[in-house]
Structures are given as C-alpha cells and as structure tokens.
Amino acid sequence: MRCRLAELLTAQDLVVELGRDRLRAVDGVSLSIAAGETFGLVGESGCGKTTLARALLGLQGVAAGRITLAGATVTATGRAGRAAVQYVHQDPGAALDPWWRIGATLAEGLTIHGVTDRAEQQARIAEMLAAVGLDPALGARFPHELSGGQQRRIGIARILLLRPRLVILDEPTAGLDLSVQAAVLRLLAALRDRFGLTYLLISHDLGVVRRVCDRIAVMYLGRIVETGAAASLFAAPRHPYTRALLAAAPHLDGRESAAPPLSGDPPSLRAIPGGCRFHPRCPIAIPVCATTAPAVENVTAGHQVACHRWQEESPHA
Amino acid sequence: MRRLLRDPVATLGFGLILLAVFVALFAPWLAPYPDDAFDSHLLQRLRPPSAEFPFGTDNLGRDILSRVILGTRDALTVALAVVGAAMLIGVPVGLVAGWREGWLAELLMRVTDVFLAVPQLILALALGQLMAPGIGTAMLALALTYWPFFARTVFAETRRLRGALFVDALAGIGASPARILLLHVLPNAAPAILVRATIGMGFTILTAALLGFLGVGAAPPSPDWGLMVSEARQHLPEAWWFPTFPGLAIFLLVLGFNLLGDGLRDLADPRLRRSR
Amino acid sequence: MTQPLLAVEGLAVALRTDHGLARILDDVALTIPPGGSLGVVGESGCGKSTLLRAILGILPKGATTPSGRIRFQGRDLLAGADWARGRIGFVPQDPYLSLNPVFRAGDQILEIMRRHAPGSRADHRRKLVELFRAVQLPEPAAALDKYPHQFSGGQRQRLLIAAALACDPALLIADEPTTALDVTTQREILGLLKRLVAERGLGLLFVTHDFGVLATLCDRVAVLYAGQVAELGPTRAVLDTPWHPYTRLLLACHPDRATTLAGIPGTVPAATAQPSGCRFHPRCPLAQPACAAAPPALLALGERAVACPRHEVPFG
Numbered sequence: 038m039r040c041r042l043a044e045l046l047t048a049q050d051l052v053v054e055l056g057r058d059r060l061r062a063v064d065g066v067s068l069s070i071a072a073g074e075t076f077g078l079v080g081e082s083g084c085g086k087t088t089l090a091r092a093l094l095g096l097q098g099v100a101a102g103r104i105t106l107a108g109a110t111v112t113a114t115g116r117a118g119r120a121a122v123q124y125v126h127q128d129p130g131a132a133l134d135p136w137w138r139i140g141a142t143l144a145e146g147l148t149i150h151g152v153t154d155r156a157e158q159q160a161r162i163a164e165m166l167a168a169v170g171l172d173p174a175l176g177a178r179f180p181h182e183l184s185g186g187q188q189r190r191i192g193i194a195r196i197l198l199l200r201p202r203l204v205i206l207d208e209p210t211a212g213l214d215l216s217v218q219a220a221v222l223r224l225l226a227a228l229r230d231r232f233g234l235t236y237l238l239i240s241h242d243l244g245v246v247r248r249v250c251d252r253i254a255v256m257y258l259g260r261i262v263e264t265g266a267a268a269s270l271f272a273a274p275r276h277p278y279t280r281a282l283l284a285a286a287p288h289l290d291g292r293e294s295a296a297p298p299l300s301g302d303p304p305s306l307r308a309i310p311g312g313c314r315f316h317p318r319c320p321i322a323i324p325v326c327a328t329t330a331p332a333v334e335n336v337t338a339g340h341q342v343a344c345h346r347w348q349e350e351s352p353h354a
Numbered sequence: 355m356r357r358l359l360r361d362p363v364a365t366l367g368f369g370l371i372l373l374a375v376f377v378a379l380f381a382p383w384l385a386p387y388p389d390d391a392f393d394s395h396l397l398q399r400l401r402p403p404s405a406e407f408p409f410g411t412d413n414l415g416r417d418i419l420s421r422v423i424l425g426t427r428d429a430l431t432v433a434l435a436v437v438g439a440a441m442l443i444g445v446p447v448g449l450v451a452g453w454r455e456g457w458l459a460e461l462l463m464r465v466t467d468v469f470l471a472v473p474q475l476i477l478a479l480a481l482g483q484l485m486a487p488g489i490g491t492a493m494l495a496l497a498l499t500y501w502p503f504f505a506r507t508v509f510a511e512t513r514r515l516r517g518a519l520f521v522d523a524l525a526g527i528g529a530s531p532a533r534i535l536l537l538h539v540l541p542n543a544a545p546a547i548l549v550r551a552t553i554g555m556g557f558t559i560l561t562a563a564l565l566g567f568l569g570v571g572a573a574p575p576s577p578d579w580g581l582m583v584s585e586a587r588q589h590l591p592e593a594w595w596f597p598t599f600p601g602l603a604i605f606l607l608v609l610g611f612n613l614l615g616d617g618l619r620d621l622a623d624p625r626l627r628r629s630r
Numbered sequence: 631m632t633q634p635l636l637a638v639e640g641l642a643v644a645l646r647t648d649h650g651l652a653r654i655l656d657d658v659a660l661t662i663p664p665g666g667s668l669g670v671v672g673e674s675g676c677g678k679s680t681l682l683r684a685i686l687g688i689l690p691k692g693a694t695t696p697s698g699r700i701r702f703q704g705r706d707l708l709a710g711a712d713w714a715r716g717r718i719g720f721v722p723q724d725p726y727l728s729l730n731p732v733f734r735a736g737d738q739i740l741e742i743m744r745r746h747a748p749g750s751r752a753d754h755r756r757k758l759v760e761l762f763r764a765v766q767l768p769e770p771a772a773a774l775d776k777y778p779h780q781f782s783g784g785q786r787q788r789l790l791i792a793a794a795l796a797c798d799p800a801l802l803i804a805d806e807p808t809t810a811l812d813v814t815t816q817r818e819i820l821g822l823l824k825r826l827v828a829e830r831g832l833g834l835l836f837v838t839h840d841f842g843v844l845a846t847l848c849d850r851v852a853v854l855y856a857g858q859v860a861e862l863g864p865t866r867a868v869l870d871t872p873w874h875p876y877t878r879l880l881l882a883c884h885p886d887r888a889t890t891l892a893g894i895p896g897t898v899p900a901a902t903a904q905p906s907g908c909r910f911h912p913r914c915p916l917a918q919p920a921c922a923a924a925p926p927a928l929l930a931l932g933e934r935a936v937a938c939p940r941h942e943v944p945f946g
Binding site: 094116117120124126128131135136137145149150195196199 | 518519520523525527528529530533537541
Binding site: 288 | 845
C-alpha cells in the first residue's frame, strides 16, 4: 500500500456542458490523483468518463469548477498549459495516421514538443520502442501492418516520448484477448515504475481495474457515486450501483450473484432523473431518493459514497 | 498500382492517356509533316485519306494526321493548366472551410456555390467578348468554373477527417491546425482529389474543344482539335475525314481520362469507407 | 442413441489471401444434441467466426469450399443451407450494425418471417408481439413500428434475439452477442438467452472469448486454437481442471484466477504459416521434440477430449 503522496492533479466541482443544448455530461465531479498512483475511473458507456478526461486534458472547456496540476490552477490554460498530461486513445490503430510510417508518427510528437534534431529523435525513438517491448525496425512499417497489441504499444510509446507526468489511459485493454491484456497491463506497470508516471485509467472492465489500480472512482451519469482504495471498494462496495457492476461480471465458477440484475439502460443526459440519478434502476431506492440528491459522505477516511442508504447493511456484500 | 492494372477498363483508360502523353512529348518527331501546323499547301487541299496522308488533308492542304498529333500537346497542356489552377484555388478553400466552423466556412462555401452555379460556356463566351478571345481566356474561364468542384470534394474529405481519431490524437499531443491540415488531412484526402482531377482533365479537354469549336478558344491557325472540327463544318459532308479524326482524338482522350477516373474512384472507395 | 441436432465432422476451411492459402479451420469436429448448449471459446484469429459462417453458409468470398461434413437434423448443410434458414436462428455480434436504419425494425423481422415461416402477415405480427414480450422489450406492440435508432443497445440486442427466434428455430447460434454492451446490460441479455433456450428447448451454439460468459450459459465447451479443437468437454470439468496446456494458460489469465499479470508467451500464429505438429508447441511450456513432429490426435477420455498427449503433466 502506498502512503499518501502529493496531489498531482485535482478537480473540484467540475461541470462540463456539451453542444448547443448544454447537456451536462460531467456535473459536479471532484477528484484528486496523487503522484505515482494508478487511479481507476469506472463506469458504463455514456457516464461521462471520456468527457471528464478531455476536460482534464484541456481539450474540452469547463463550465464551472477548478482543475489544478502540480499545485497550479490550470482551468483556463487550455491544452497548451498541460503538456504534462497526455492521453492514450482507446482505439490505438485509428489514432495513427494511416498514411504515415510509425517512425514518422513518433518523431512528429517530438518535433511538436521542440526536439527537432534528427539524431536525437531517432535515439529517443529507438530507446522508447525497446522500452515498450517492440523491435525498432517496426518504425518503417505502416499502422495497418501492426497487430492490435503492437498498435497499442505504439500508442503508449508515442505519448511517453513526450515525457508526461500523468497519462490518461482510455480503456487500455478493450478489444484485446486475455492473454495479450496481461502483457499490456504488465508493460504499463513496468513503464510507470521506470518513468515515474501517474496513471488515470478509464475502463468499464472491473477485472482490469481491480488488478492494476490503487484507488477507484465509480461514475454514473456525470457524477462520481463512490470513491475509495481498490481493496476496500471491492471488498465492501457501498453504493448499490458499484454492487451491481461487481455482480454483473461473469465468473468462472458459473455462480450467479444474489444481487438482482439492474433493469433498463442508463437514462440519457437529456432526461436526467431528479434526486439520486440512480434511483429509477436502484434495487433499494426509497422515496427520499427520488427527491433529494444524496450528499457525499465518508465511509472511512479515503472511502466516500453518495447514497442515502449506504449505512444499511447490504444483503449481499 | 497493381490493383489498378487488375481492372481492365481502368487499364485501357490509363493506356490511352500514356499514349497521348507519349504523342505529346514527341509530337515534332512523330508527325510526318511537322511544319503543317501552320504552313498551308493549297494545291493539295481536301485530299481523302491515302498512304501519303493517312488521315487526309484539310481545306488548306495540311496533313490532318500531323495536326492531330501536334494538337495533342495543346490539349494536354490546357487540361493540366486548368486543372492545376482549379486545384490551387479549390483545395485551400476546401481545407479551410472544412476545418473551421462558423462564418468563414459558411462564407467560403456560399461563394463556392455561387461559382458552381455559373454556366461554364456562358462565362467563357462573356470573357471572350470582354477580353480578347483566345486560348488564355478560355483557360481562365474553365479554371474559374472548375475550382468549386475541388473545393466541395476537399471540404467533404476534411469534414470527414476532422472527426477521425488520429486527428483528435494529433490535437491531443499539441499539433497545430496548419500541421494537421497540410501534413495529415491533405495526404489522406489525396485519393479523392486525384479522382476529381482525372475526371476534370477529361472534362476540360472536352470543354476546351467545344470553346475552340465555338470560336472563343484557340485561334487559327493553331492545330486545336475543336477548332479543326469547327473549320471542317463548311466542307461537310464531302470531306468526312476532316472532322472525323480530330473528333476521334477528342473522344479517345476524354474517354481515357474518364475510364481512369472511374477506376481510381473504385480503388479509393473501399479505403474511404473503411476508415470511416 | 438420439440423432444430434448439429454434427460437424472433419470440417476444414481455407481462405485464399495475398500471402498464400490461410488454413482457418482444420479437422474440426463438434456435436450438439437437441436442447444442448455448446460454447466455442478462443482468442481472435482462432477461427471461431469462420466456424459460424461455415455452419450458416455465409463464408466470405475467397474461401475454399469447406471439406468435411456439417449435418443439421441429419441433413447435410454443406450441400446447400437454404432449407435450414429459419430453423437456425442467428444472433450477431454488433446490435448497432445488424439492423438497416431506414426500415422499421418490425418490418425487417416480418420480412424474414414471410420468407421462412408459414402463416399470414397478421399471424406473423401477432407472433412477433408475443416474441417482443418474451424478450422483455418495453411496449411490445408499439415496438413493432419503431425504427432501429429508437432502441438502446441492449434493446436492439433483444430485438435481434426476437428476430433469431421468429421462425421457430431448433438451434440458436450466437456470435459474442454481448461484447458491444455494458456489463450490467450483458448480464440481463445473458439471463434472457439462458431462460429462452431452456423454455423453448433450443440447441445453442455460443461463440465467445470470455470463459465467464460460457460458465453461466453452456453445458459443454470447445476450446479452439489456431483453427483446431484443443479441448472439448463439460463446461464445469474443463474450467475446474483444464487439460490442454493452452486452456490452462488461458484460464490463468482470467481475472478470477490471475494471481500475477502473466500472459501467454508468443502470439497466435498466422493462418498462412501454421507451425508443424501441434500448432501450440512454440508457445507451450510442456513442448517436447515430438510435439513439433506430428500433430496430436484428439484423445477421447470419457465425456472429454483433448488434443495433447501430455495433458496430465503439471507445469514445472
């Protein structure tokens, strides 16, 4: 267990509105990521996790709230003031220009960041390709000539060349086979230690998050419903949505969780339910849930939950 | 390239164009009577095709085969110049309008629409009246009316690519819009531009011939195919060979560009669809 | 002995590519009894989609004529599969791409029923509303006249399950039907499939890369590696005591079992360059010189079968 380290990135009461209809994709999110940790952001499609990431990167303007990076407020600086934060796309193949060779794509990032000397570029690229476990000869290939796992490693190498401090990994193992997933996760852990990185890992796959994250935040419909250390969150989830997510993962022994499955799909941002946003799908909702949004409460130090009924013993922990 | 050669129709078009380029490059050496571009020999006027004059002679006694060969160079030069000029205007307009949102994009595309609505022939005829009629005026008119096609093509491609993940990734690592547009969007739009340019070449040759025929294009005595067909009108139906061979040359070259353009479009299409 | 619902014997399919002939499937044998369920599991490139396509008679262009036999209800499918359309229901992988957006969802399913199921259009409509109720679509009668975009991802997958059931099939084939869905939705859809298959006594052929999904749904499992069956047997037995080294390594990667972030060394071979002998030997911790020499036979041991003579040897 890591001790509490300095905060690298924080967000306070962040609100992000999208499009002309000003849909609130992120609505009052606070989180803080400590230097050196792997922070997991979990939620299903449409919960706002990618929008939150783009806001933290400075690619998406925020309507309210404050973002700090290494102690300095960067809410208004846009992308330029946040080179220390970089983003690895979910689909690494599509994130590479199909007309450019891998080597040229890697060199381009360096050029943009002021490293223009050819020899230095080549040296750094060769070193980084070796660091992500690839043959430097791959630099001469085109993106479509690489396998999914290789493309993902290139996506990571491209970002690490820019020497970031915080890397946002968007579904780093989506679409990969189990045997390859393990290799990518192992690589990410090794790179974190070698380059002193901090990760914000976005995923809907609890199996992945459980294995690599120190702390986890669970997001539902634009709000964080539960935050805590990975161990305590998995051992004793307090929010009914976290419980439902955990129960939904199929297990090898074929056991069905006693928790009833959630009914229906998450409602859209155009029709956000009043009160607690989860109440229409919640198995333990009571009348107050429909009228009053729950406050964020401390379960233990470092474990917060936003639920009116978190203190009642869960029927199936 | 190998995939192109697997398509027999496109290969035929490509062959026709290669032949035309070869003829244009070596015209003075290929033509049996290279001086017949301008010299007239009134004694041998309107001779039918024979061993001496395979395509016959025209109203001034000039060898039609030589003039068709010499005209290839002009036809290709005009097409290249017009398409090149149209690209120079249309591609940047399309890139900027496709990338930007808001009033500038809106303005550029409305101007494009206005130019798209101008009838080519009427503009050429009007310019011919205003300025001296000649091949330069015709080319100006053609370029002024063809660039909107490039603008629209590039606009659509840029809009498509702007949403592509790799462009988002570039913005993510801090690439400037100019870098993204020139080094990434433009190469990715190149197949579509190439298809448009190929078809535009055929189209330009046809229209330039038509302008020559109407007397607002190339001026006599230059060996212009359209002009030759026009001059032949007074000698029909007796001198059938006079308009037939220049007409055939126009037909074959335009056909070649169109077949190649269609072939290139088929090649480009699956790729475009896949990357969406 | 009752006749199997589906029997695949010695199935081989190859694909002509620019790099030569790709042997996608090689000597694959599987059976499903009436009402039985078989899960086919394997990583990308193992040939599981090609297996489905061969059974459904929709192999891509460039595929060679499959050799071997596929018998459905005792009749050969390879000789022509038209008669079986409607009797085999298919649930595709991606609910977003599998419906034509410009036609009403109901009309698209009714069109399938018109071609393959007896009865009038009014009968079909009545039956489809029943099916929509069975797959728990909200407002089943109104759903008939909605367009695909008016349904969420989970609802679309319910629609496609209804479509697969529309012609009263005896066998349901599902191709990773939940990979495009969220976990909570996946759980609902799997529960629904399980119930429908049991209620209607359907045979089920379920293709997936996820052992956990298999464990909840199928009574037997076939593990495919590089186009061949590596291991076959009752789901519980295979998951509890995997025999084939590949199955053992793959299960060790599952989050429920993984103690470390161990993967499987090496990569799946390209179908154009299959290794000699046992196709897994370059990645296998138990490999011996003999493994590279001759391909192992599928040893049948009671209810189970495994294509490895060293299946009892523990990892060192």
